[in-house]
Amino acid sequence: MIKIELRNKDNQLIQGEIDHEKVTQAYQVVGKDLAVLAIKDYLYQPGDKLVITSKQANQYLMVQLDETLVPSLIYLTGTQWEYQLPHKQMEKKAAIETSFSSKRHHIMVREAYPFEIMQYQNLSINSHDQKESTGAYPHATANVETRDEAIFYAKNAIDGKYGNYSHGSYPFTSWGINQQKDAELTIEFGREVRVDWVRLLFRGDYPHDSYWTNVTIEFSDGNNLCVPTIKSLEFQNVKFPLKKTTSLTLKNLRKASDESPFPALTQIEVFGLNQI
Secondary structure (H helix, E strand, C coil), X not given: CEEEEEXXXXXXXXXXXCCCCCCCEEXXXXXXXXXXXXXXXXXXXXXXXXXXXXXXXXXXXXXXXXXCCCCEEEEECCCEEEEECCCCHHHHCCCCCCCXXXXXXXXXXXXXXXXXXXXXXXXXXXXXXXXXCCCEECEEEECCCHHHCHHHCHHHHHCCCXXXXXXXXXXXXXXECCCCCCCCEXXXXXXXXXXXXXXXXXCCCCCCXXXXXXXXXXXXXXXXXXXXXXXXXXXXXEEEEEEEXXXXXXXXXXXXXXXXXXXXXXXXXXXXXXXX
């Protein structure tokens, strides 16, 4: 069973017509292994949220909560997931202007197919990640995000957006470290996975940007990989023997000795297999 509900800031079910020919009803839907909430005429209000309930915990779901987001394979550790809909101007600046702004909605959640779970894939990508932990994984966090602005949140590094020739508003979002020397970014998978390939895409708005000459990749057991890196607009690849882990941390970021104080990360990809 999968249930989707649209609730307001007071956690009340929102009522309305899904179509002008339909009667007023609660904006909710229940499906066996697929649930789709389709609405023709409702503009999201500040504080609105989507509440997704699953019949069991520790479940893989394929989700698309807005047409502007690519579908994501997420791992839900609990039975309920609350997705706070973005409404602040700061949040809007980090996404395309139509994101969550239409009055028409097609909200889809389904159980993941076995092949989607078991295939070799990028285990870190999640276009639906949010700044705060929601129990849906993968989830990115950091000990610093430039000026606490959405365009520099850690989650931008796992959203599948690769534009790195500039910085600032969408489509040039990134993880910004506010010149903090001990900056660290962690990706939590929510379960044990097996990984053997990490790809790093630095933001390359040169000469505004700098870059890192060395980074450390740390796994959940405390083991580390020290990796030399270069000034590049392309992905930089790190391959290693298959490693079991529940998280991955990027740390000990050594900035190049150039004039710019602004190294940043556009994207990190972590490839491997789910531990079935």
